[in-house]
Amino acid sequence: MATTGATTAIDEENAILRRAPAEIQEMSGVFEQRTADAAGRIGELAVPRSGVTVETPALMPVVNPHVQTIAPARLEDEFGAEILITNGYILSQSEDLREAALSAGLHDLLDFSGAIMTDSGSFQLAEYGDIEVTTPEILDFQYEIGSDIGTPIDIPTPPDVGRDRAERELSTTQERLERTHEVETDEMLVNAPVQGSTYPDLREDAGRHARGTGLDVFPVGAAVPLLNAYRYDDMVEIVTAAKRGLGTGAPVHLFGAGHPMMFALAVATGCDLFDSAAYALYARDDRYLTVRGTEKLAELDYLPCECPICVAHTPEELRALDDDERERHLAEHNLYVSFGELRRIKQAIRRGNLLELVEVRARGHPAMLDGYRALLDHADRLERADPASKDAFFHLSAESARRPEVRRHHDRLERLVPEGHVLLTEGGENSQYDESWRVVPPFGPFPRHLSETYPLTAEVPERTDRESYEAAAAGIARLANANPETAFTLAHRDWPASALEGVPGRVATIPLESMDEYDAAGETDQ
């Protein structure tokens, strides 16, 4: 066909028009954050190839194309799954499914109308040392079968390996991410896995590099060995490091995380996507998921759950079922619990009490407590993401004293300028002083007119803990050090010595009982 100058110009214009949606998408991103709490957020992941929007945090049930414990259509209709994940590599190697996937497409093959993410065979590579496919080949296959979110072949470097190996494997992963641009992926989103073993600086570099590739979704990889060993504190460290590099706008998938007991912690750390193979794998093994840990069906006298399976059966009845039916029932229970916990987390984010939910979960298992404490080690980062105003602050444990809201109040104290002789008191106002501020552990001092503002409306226990008094003392120190010209007196209710030691020497301290003798009648206790 002859090519005139005019048709070339039209072709160019058409090419630009075809490109335009992708470019606009890249500018606005496919992920939008709606509501935030701690580093957790409710967001929307736009999946253009299927034209669906997935609300995050989202759970992707893993569907084994050969063994469907629960049919994908049921995952969608009965459990509310908006997205699932299946293995593109297994499909590409399967004699009976490969052609069907190519001709019918993944959505018809699996009978699922939501978004479908495909994995690449990285797991098989790590497991067997070698696979028969390159990144451009497997990515092209994922595109051809209609995947919504494809994955290149990264190298999942396990925890605790030598630094040389972690660096070498990370650079291979990064080369492969760059090669994804050789493949025509059109509207298919592409995962950019973040590796780096247990080295926070490598995870951060990997995050920055992954974000720089312009790819779309960011799985934090090789977390499974940490999760299997209940190393939730290390999980928090690698996710936090990856997010420092990725920035807050990137959707993060905690790859391989499917146990509901750690969803709240992982969401509060900033994870948006989870994948559960656990619901089926645990069921096959007669294990029963709960938000407090895993139970063995053989050891249960009661079913501690309100889902339809547990309401309709006793443990005895479940044990009496044949293997397939028992596995399916347990898988259904496991899914109900997992999706239920995600709804609870989303409601907590809306309400602004996600950290309270994490505290409750942290009481379910000592390893979760370690994870929560590791999260609070990063309270400064949480403070930047955390909204300034929420419903209420519940002080539930010694860890509450380290929450980002306390840190933010202490930062604010440095900017307040009281004058003259200021009484900081756990009691009522006293006219003998120029100003009379309230003191509430763990926040410390504040002017009375702020009493009705968040987080000073906090519900705190009367029998509070040492950490709470110590945090209040730290707040007094911040205020006193910022105001060297002002005289301060602290009237306290029997604070422990460790807290009083944190109060600067130039702040006079007196027990509140001796203060009460001076209180004039008619003065109000707020």
Ligand SMILES: [Zn+2]
């Ligand atoms: Zn149940």
